[in-house]
Amino acid sequence: MAREFRLPDIGEGLTEAEIVQWHVSVGDDVRLDQALVEIETDKSVVEVPSPFAGTVLHCGAATGDTLPVGAVLVVIGEAGESWPAEAGGHRAAPIVGSLAEEAQDLTPSARSATAAALRPRALPLVRKLAKELGVDIGTVTGSGPDGRVTREDVTAAARSQQPRAAQAGDERRPLSKLRRTIAANLTQAWAQVPLVTAFDEVDATRLLSARRALTSRYGVPVPIDALVLAAVVPALWAHPEFNSTLDGDTLVIHGRHDIGVAVDTPDGLMVAVIADAGSMSLLQLAGEVRRLGEGARARTLKPTELSGQTFTVSNIGAIGGGYGTPLVPMGTVGILSVGRVAQRPVVRAGSVEAAPVMPLSLSYDHRVIDGGLGRRFLAMVIEHLTEPVLLLASHRGRGG
Secondary structure: OOEEEEOOOOOOOOOEEEEEEEOOOOOOEEOOOOEEEEEEOOOOEEEEEOOOOEEEEEEOOOOOOEEEOOOEEEEEEOOOOOOOOOOOOOOOEEOOOOOOOOHHHHOHHHOOHHHHHHOOOEOHHHHHHHHHOOOOHHHOOOOOHHHOEOHHHHHHHHHHOOOOOOOOOOOOOOOOHHHHHHHHHHHHHHHHOOEEEEEEEEEOHHHHHHHHHHHHHHOOOOOHHHHHHHHHHHHHHHOHHHOEEEEOOEEEEOOOOOEEEEEEEOOEEEEEEEOOHHHOOHHHHHHHHHHHHHHHHHOOOOHHHOOOOOEEEEEHHHHOOOOOOOOOOOOOOEEEEEOOOEEEEEEEOOEEEEEEEEEEEEEEEOOOOOHHHHHHHHHHHHHHHHOOOHHHHHOOOOOO
């Protein structure tokens, strides 16, 4: 019996995925758990295994196409079986649920012709993008299946609202799925979060000395990010408002510190999440920073490792940056940006000396964090970075 395998929601809030590469073709025999296809979600590339053994009767999309969650990804049955079933035959049984209510708008049978005329077919994420870009989605002609309005249709409509004459030598490069996701997330953050950024700096003399001592003692590199994380965690304990989510008129204080670490990758900026960072030792944090950084650059991290942060640290110093105004990721209220350490003049005991100085930029949601609380949080982080031995007294993590 032919069985439909529909695209599952493999990540938080996933609405669609792009087909990167098929590992099977129609007519191929597949084993249980054999890799069928690689799909690209908003943040990662994932291999989808076969839920059962049999013969591939149908592939639901071609390489490069985008499928909504709940659409038929593949149909597997017995050798010689046809799909769709011929008249009088049986209908393929689905293995996962059907489309969500919004996604059902993509199916002509899901509504009447009158409703179709009133509401163009588009996924909720595309409708949201259209609203953010100021595009009337009702005026956009869809290029997707059954006239569905795609992201590309919306962005093209936005560009047409601000026409520019074509120039010789211009090149048009379609944005990757990851870059489109980054653009949509940052647009939303910029539009919805009233941002304040506080700037300061750290005399990193003792911090760098501690880093060298740890590397020498344990024989493994200790990223600056790990030391910053170790300094941030006590500040989050002391000022829990920074480890929260604003939900309407309610502030949700999170009991666990899931800290995102921004990673510069060839495909764009990604945020890998260290789950329960507050329970880890410094060496465990260092290991997670290295592992997640490598996984982000290779696009091998799981969707759960790329979402759900409660606070974020971004080391722009790794790419030569200094001060900045980082945008607060949606669902959080704060982000700390760390700049490149450089020799600068500092005053010690009344004398000016050259010392390694680290720039810090703390952005926060002003609806939740006032200036005074922002300065106290940043002052505590600076205190721990300036004198790393204080981390030993304030650390709550596991041994390691």
